[in-house]
Amino acid sequence: MKNYYIEYAHKRLQGWKAPLLSIITGQFGDIPSETLFKRMADFGYTGLELACGACENPNDPLQCHFDVQLALKDDGYCAAKRAQLEKYGLDCYAVSNHCVGQGVLDQIDSRNLTVIPPRLHGDGSPETVWKNCAQEMIDTAWAAAKFGAKVVTGFTGSSIWPYLYSFPPVPQSWIDDGFKLLAERWTPILDEFQKAGVKFALEVHPTEIAFDIHSARMALEALDYHPAFVFNFDPSHFVHQSIDPIEFINEFSKQISHTHMKDVVLKTASGRNGILGGHLPFAARGRGWDFVSVGRGDVDFYGIRRALEEAKTVWFKDVYAAFANVGNDAQGYDAVRAALDKTADFHWEKGYRDILDSRTNNEKTFWEGVQEAIAKHEANPGSGEAREEVSDAIFALKHSFELPLSVEWEDSTMLRWVGAEESFRFVEALVAPPSDVDFDGQFGKAD
Secondary structure, three states: OOOOOHHHOOHHHOOOOOOOEEEEOHHHOOOOHHHHHHHHHHHOOOEEEEEEOOOOOOOOHHHOOEOHHHHHHOOOHHHHHHHHHHOOOOEOOEEEOHHHHHOOOOOOOHHHHHHOOHHHOOOOOHHHHHHHHHHHHHHHHHHHHHHOOOEEEEOOOOOOHHHOOOOOOOOHHHHHHHHHHHHHHHHHHHHHHHHHOOEEEEEOOOOOOOOOHHHHHHHHHHOOOOOOEEEEEOOHHHHOOOOOHHHHHHHHHHHEEEEEEOEEEEOOOOOOOOOOOOOOOOOOOOOOEEEEOOOOOOOOHHHHHHHHHHHHHHHOHHHHHHHHOOOOOOOOHHHHHHHHHHHHHHOHHHOHHHOEOOOOOOOOEHHHHHHHHHHHHHHOOOOHHHHHHHHHHHHHHHHHOOOOEEEOOOOOOOOHHHHHHHHHHHHHHHOOOOOOOOOHHHOOOOO
16 A cells, blocks of 8 residues: 555544455465465555465475465475565465365365365265364464464364255254354364464354354354454355345444455345245356455445444443543543453454554554553643644554555456456555545645
């Protein structure tokens, strides 16, 4: 994001940085790391969501996108992989392990074995695949922690997806048992994620245990709102189900820790094409919907960007409420500090306390800036300037973290290199710092 306009912004926006703009590498799994990293950096991406197991040349480990077992066993692998990213000015906030996660809860058949690494097949029995995939997801948590990734995106699978349409009639007990099985198999995995300090972000998606708003709530409840279980928000999977993605953000703003920018187009206006797809492959004539390059479909990315920004207001609601109760005598800041601590602890994976304040010339973080501003007001209890400084510091802290936006590119009608670059340009133009003024309040202020 070009910052040529920042010189005109209010001082509390001087430290704003654009969100990490990434692309998930799974759809480019046949491209060696070095080639892929350079190409994506040339397009302008500032990060990559590395796909576990994507490896064209297993004899050259650094050409794999991310190797879980090497990360655990080879003490130099993670540093070398980070150096490879940094060579092209890239960061990595999340790694992806979708297919292995799918194997934890699915009714295993030959389709799963085509996407799960052969070393996890064992004797091919469902029990063996479930067990091996569960252990691999635990290993992924610890590998991600060692690598410095905050989130693992992926799937859970679903033992009850085949019962989506209730005929022959599906007993409610079967559905209940499916969510109990989710808790049984995934709680031990999530416990390890919690120990590792990494979140598992389920991509809410058809064929998963959570595929819409209602089932997502059921999954959270089944897992007793496990602190390591969050969502990877991907609007494309809602739109073709006629679900409003913004309603998902409003419902689960506290559980969204990663975002996919992926688009979909609906083709049902003729009345002949249905949302179930008709057993037609992608791009086939008569199919009711298709994934398309970002910006070419029916996803309201502008509304989504605004909704994600507004979600941060939800996170800071208690902070602002406590600050509003602080009088000119500077009493009540203990409540502000407590609310800030609670917010940071809840969103610890976002590293609020560690983000450097680029407005300053020293190594102070936004977090430290808030604490210093509070101390200044306490030392000068009636100073309007000091109180305003606290307000600015809280504002800066709130906006100092931008949820990474990760393109997931799919479009059967377009060369993927063209689509990847086009998608970056669309997302780059979408992001902007928040407003720092009351627009109507500016009338009459011009010289």
